[in-house]
Amino acid sequence: MSNAFISVQGLTRRFADTTGLGELTVFEDLWFNVEESEFACIIGHSGCGKSTILNILAGLDTPTEGHIIAGGKHVLGPSLDRAVIFQGHALMPWLSALGNVELAVSSRHPDWSRAQIREHAIKYLTLVHLDGSEHKKPSQLSGGMKQRVGIARALAIEPRVLLMDEPFSALDALTRSSLQDEVIAIRKATRQTVFMITHDVDEALLLADRILLMTNGPKASIAEIVENTLSKNRTRAELHRLPNYYPLRNHLIEFLVTRSREIAIANEPRTAERRSPPIVRPAAVFAPHTSTASVSEPVGQTSATRLSSSRVSAA
Amino acid sequence: MTQKSLGLRAGLVSLALFTLIVGIWHIATASTGTVVKMDPEYARLIGTAAIQGKSAMPAPAEVGAKILQHLQDPFYDKGTNDKGIGIQLAYSIARVGLGYLLAVAIAIPIGFLIGMSPLMSRALDPFIQVMKPISPLAWMPLALYTIKDSGISAVFVIFICSLWPMLINTGFGVASVRRDWLNVAKTLEMSPGRTALRVILPAAAPTILTGMRISIGIAWLVIVAAEMLVGGTGIGYFVWNEWNNLSITNVITAILFIGVVGMLLDQLMAKLQRLVAYAD
Numbered sequence: 197m198s199n200a201f202i203s204v205q206g207l208t209r210r211f212a213d214t215t216g217l218g219e220l221t222v223f224e225d226l227w228f229n230v231e232e233s234e235f236a237c238i239i240g241h242s243g244c245g246k247s248t249i250l251n252i253l254a255g256l257d258t259p260t261e262g263h264i265i266a267g268g269k270h271v272l273g274p275s276l277d278r279a280v281i282f283q284g285h286a287l288m289p290w291l292s293a294l295g296n297v298e299l300a301v302s303s304r305h306p307d308w309s310r311a312q313i314r315e316h317a318i319k320y321l322t323l324v325h326l327d328g329s330e331h332k333k334p335s336q337l338s339g340g341m342k343q344r345v346g347i348a349r350a351l352a353i354e355p356r357v358l359l360m361d362e363p364f365s366a367l368d369a370l371t372r373s374s375l376q377d378e379v380i381a382i383r384k385a386t387r388q389t390v391f392m393i394t395h396d397v398d399e400a401l402l403l404a405d406r407i408l409l410m411t412n413g414p415k416a417s418i419a420e421i422v423e424n425t426l427s428k429n430r431t432r433a434e435l436h437r438l439p440n441y442y443p444l445r446n447h448l449i450e451f452l453v454t455r456s457r458e459i460a461i462a463n464e465p466r467t468a469e470r471r472s473p474p475i476v477r478p479a480a481v482f483a484p485h486t487s488t489a490s491v492s493e494p495v496g497q498t499s500a501t502r503l504s505s506s507r508v509s510a511a
Numbered sequence: 512m513t514q515k516s517l518g519l520r521a522g523l524v525s526l527a528l529f530t531l532i533v534g535i536w537h538i539a540t541a542s543t544g545t546v547v548k549m550d551p552e553y554a555r556l557i558g559t560a561a562i563q564g565k566s567a568m569p570a571p572a573e574v575g576a577k578i579l580q581h582l583q584d585p586f587y588d589k590g591t592n593d594k595g596i597g598i599q600l601a602y603s604i605a606r607v608g609l610g611y612l613l614a615v616a617i618a619i620p621i622g623f624l625i626g627m628s629p630l631m632s633r634a635l636d637p638f639i640q641v642m643k644p645i646s647p648l649a650w651m652p653l654a655l656y657t658i659k660d661s662g663i664s665a666v667f668v669i670f671i672c673s674l675w676p677m678l679i680n681t682g683f684g685v686a687s688v689r690r691d692w693l694n695v696a697k698t699l700e701m702s703p704g705r706t707a708l709r710v711i712l713p714a715a716a717p718t719i720l721t722g723m724r725i726s727i728g729i730a731w732l733v734i735v736a737a738e739m740l741v742g743g744t745g746i747g748y749f750v751w752n753e754w755n756n757l758s759i760t761n762v763i764t765a766i767l768f769i770g771v772v773g774m775l776l777d778q779l780m781a782k783l784q785r786l787v788a789y790a791d
Contacts, residue, residue: 254694254698255697255698256694256697256698273697274697274698274699274700275698275700276698276699276700278698279698280694280695280698282691282694282695284691286689286691286692286694286695288692288695288710288713288714289789289790289791290713290714290716290787290789291713299699299709300699303699303700303701303705304699333789333790335789335790335791353699
């Protein structure tokens with residue numbers, strides 16, 4: 197906890213509901229950490245407030261309760277230390293790819309000369325393999341290329357953490373996988389700390405070191421934290437052949453399909469369990485490739501959680 | 512068919528229509544010969560129109576000759592009531608330019624304020640709603656009384672009529688800048704001033720330019736009427752003066768020049784609009 201780069205403490209967000217009379221609690225009493233150089237990923241259904249968490253982390257939204265410490269500082273607003281890759285790329289359409297990155301670089305380094313800014317921007321456009329297209333306007337770029345510019349823009353300010361809000365969800369499968377490979381390569385090179393939101397179980401397993409599972413909203417919470425036990429050097433091609441792949445994948449899917457709803461009912465806020473969500477490492481025990489054989493090593497109180505949740509749903 | 516041949520065909524149709532209109536005009540205003548026999552002394556007094564069946568409306572050839580004459584010497588100045596059409600147009604353009612630029616200087620900052628602050632938007636809305644439908648000429652007596660200078664009053668009238676479309680469009684353009692772009696500016700820790708200049712202004716520029724284009728059109732419409740009222744100089748005054756001289760030829764000539772200048776002003780704004788447009 198002490199060496200965590202991001203520490204989320206008791207985060208709660210409520211919105212005025214549609215009638216304007218009551219309040220809608222999107223999520224409540226969230227506690228989790230992101231370590232330096234870690235790739236953490238949050239997974240959950242629509243409406244559980246994933247994007248809201250990311251917006252609060254980015255400083256674009258403020259929590260109703262609780263707070264976030266990032267890099268030893270209380271998060272009170274946006275910062276160049278926390279770069280965001282937006283779902284809809286959010287490039288300025290009147291600027292070229294280079295212009296978009298330059299705008300970010302000149303915000304980070306207001307004292308740099310134009311040549312310095314340009315050189316730095318081109319370096320990052322080259323990193324995402326966009327050299328040659330730097331003078332094109334976003335409207336002339338494909339969806340994948342636009343998101344590459346978004347990545348270059350975020351990386352060019354050399355943030356301490358990269359926040360990604362379903363960055364590849366609007367892309368087709370082939371483009372998505374090439375961008376995921378890009379992210380893997382960049383992570384290998386820079387050890388960039390990343391916090392990502394996704395819907396995609398395979399994307400989470402390929403990219404993330406730890407996967408935070410969120411229960412359904414309203415009043416969503418973090419049900420458990422799954423540690424990715426797959427090899428650090430995993431690649432897309434061999435991902436499904438790794439021994440722990442199916443237990444992990446089944447665990448995540450089972451969570452999304454059934455448990456995310458059950459735990460949402462059972463999980464009480466302001467309990468000790470909320471402060472340190474159970475950590476699980478789904479692994480193959482007897483026969484791999486079957487979901488029933490996967491067990492969760494009870495690092496936290498997983499079994500207790502699962503018991504209580506089944507009890508509540510049965511009642 | 513290629514784009515080029517479409518343009519060519521459209522041009523040919525335009526030319527045919529022009530010939531047709533001028534032809535009808537020519538026939539309608541042609542002399543029908545002597546229609547009334549009368550004392551030549553009396554006929555001289557009431558003019559050829561009465562006895563030759565010719566209308567006081569000039570034929571296209573006469574208007575054409577007049578246009579050529581004006582074009583050959585547009586900037587002569589032979590005293591108060593006899594100035595070249597170029598000088599008159601220049602006066603009008605100068606008044607429009609001055610009033611319009613003043614309106615730009617006021618409307619764009621206030622439009623930014625309205626667009627960025629929901630409070631100011633609500634607070635200023637009743638004023639805008641009441642002021643906007645007032646005919647700019649209704650301000651004229653008030654302007655003449657307070658400013659006591661007819662030329663500056665005309666400029667004021669242009670200012671007031673150009674203000675509203677620009678104000679409303681700027682406010683709308685600024686308010687509808689995409690949230691994502693503002694969020695990018697925030698995460699880049701851009702100052703409010705830098706955000707306004709580097710993000711909001713280019714994002715809202717097409718909408719702002721649309722307002723500016725509407726405004727210049729209205730300003731050019733209003734200047735003719737305003738100058739008819741204030742007199743002295745300007746194309747509006749020229750039209751009215753030639754009406755008093757019963758020179759329909761000059762009136763028609765002036766009308767055509769007003770149309771051409773209005774078109775050029777609009778084209779200028781269209782060019783600026785293309786400059787700031789972006790494909791999303």
